[in-house]
Amino acid sequence: MCTAITFTTDDDIHFLARTMDFSFELDARPVYVPRNHEFNSLVPGTKFSTNYGFIGAGKDVDSYIFADGLNEKGFSIASLYFEKNAKYNKSSDPKLLNISSTDMVSWALGNISSVAEFEQKYQKLNVVDVINPLLQVNVPLHWIVSDKSGNTGVLEITKKGPQFYHNLVGTMTNSPEFSWHMNNLNHYTNLQPNEFEQKKYGDYVTVPDGPGSGALGLPGDYTSASRFVRAAFLREYSSHESGVKKGLTSILHILNSVDIPKGVKITQKNVSDYTQYKGIMDLNNLSYYLMRYDDTELTSVSLTDELLSQSKIKTF
Template sequence: MCTAVTFLTNDNIHFLARTMDFSFELEARPVFIPRNHKFNSLVAGTKFATKYGFIGAGRDIDGFIFADGFNEKGFSIASLYFEKNAKYSTVTKKDSLNISSTDLVSWALGNIESVAEFEERYHELNIVEVINPLLQVNVPLHWIISDKTGATGVLEITKKGANFYRNQVGVMTNSPEFSWHMTNLNHYANLQPTEFEQKKYGDYVTVSDGPGSGALGLPGDFTSASRFIRTSFLRQYSSRTKGVKNGVIAVLHILNSVDIPKGVKITPKNVSDYTQYKGIMDLNNLTYYLMPYEDSALTKVDLTKQLLEQAKVITF
């Protein structure tokens, strides 16, 4: 059901990356959206335009819908499932931009320059309950945002209203709410990359079976709570290497720890929920890397000056 993580190299390259875990075949691919592109919201009568060009993982369903991406300013966003917690407005508002949950990524990438600006402007939006034509449900989502400075936040809209959190750990998964995950992280303060010291019980001194004892208790299942703990631990202690290539490799190793193969997580509808793709966004060099389930090779798309001069949507 998706895991997102930020990562910083020693030479200050900022990444936002995610797994797209879902049972419905999304068939997402990298897409370039130019400046001044017009979007029709799923909310009837609402339209909005892009100020900035961007690249995202999307699909054309009578207009493009995006799960994640970054724009020319180095701002990025990813939507993750927020089942049983997301609660949107049931009415439109005259003084707001009325959009659906699946429109928010497109709006943000087309109009927001930084995490700070997003925090100021998300109040302009009224996220409205509307049936998505592809999924045939009102899609329950929450969002992680980051920019080229490394600032990171989370937006959740629940029955208590809209909540914006500063994301201090650079990780997000699914339900429960982000604040719950942060509290739960306190229960795993024993985890460490080094070995535990020998302990004495009476006259007996413990002997380790081998290396890795510092991570005893690290959860390995695919629940949202366990993926949040596992990713937070690996992000914290993974070596901060230098360079784009080494940074991408480091991020992939973290994402591989939460990769869900087909067949090991079956939904109540008896279909496989699996990692359909891994997306890695380099926010300083403006590059999107996508790895689909069926291929271990990365598709690389750069948001170049030449691409930004294009006036048409380009699907890769």
């Protein structure tokens, strides 16, 4: 379970940020992947190479898998859990590139330069139902993509087939489908940053308890539906001042509102689903920021010319 948002500062610095909420210990860390690196897909017999260097939150499991990241073109992608809704093909298609759901981030970061290009080229993919060796399941995912222009989209693959949405609210969580979340957002049009005006009932005039009444009814639980509404509201009305530092500060405050501490969300398997890390991608300055659960400082890695000149994978 995760939450993702886009964010743009007043001076047009574009970010994609996310919480990684999961019960399985991923131990992800920033990893640089060079141009012309070859990945072996989890689908037998499939390989693909990278045209672009990228940084992502990854883990080496025989081969590296990534949950999110950004590349040298300012394109970014994050995968989020899509339990009970994701449906992939049972077999390979010789006419398409056959990949697993957990290959999507690596393929996209290595080969896509913009959201518009992603919208065209994902149609040449066949996402296959295959067991991931780390999690021992076919991992149900959907993806949010964004680029340095601020263009943002969502890709979901369900029993109805692939569906690409233009994400107008810059927010994404988990199941149900993205279109359901957008319809549900219509039920919260009462939310506003300003206080409500006084109301009169007969001869009685109401007296507000204090500032904040405009957000009365903002859902505060950790369900996907509530996190979507909460993140969309805070993203819309949070300060969008200029500069990277103020952008990061605003994003962290928004993500903190959906941060899940250990112990407050227990799964049916009696394990704690919690925010293992926050990842923030600066798509204009090509920097990846990561904050782990047990840390209060951001680790920063940038796609500098020096790093992009390297030909080997580097883990930070």
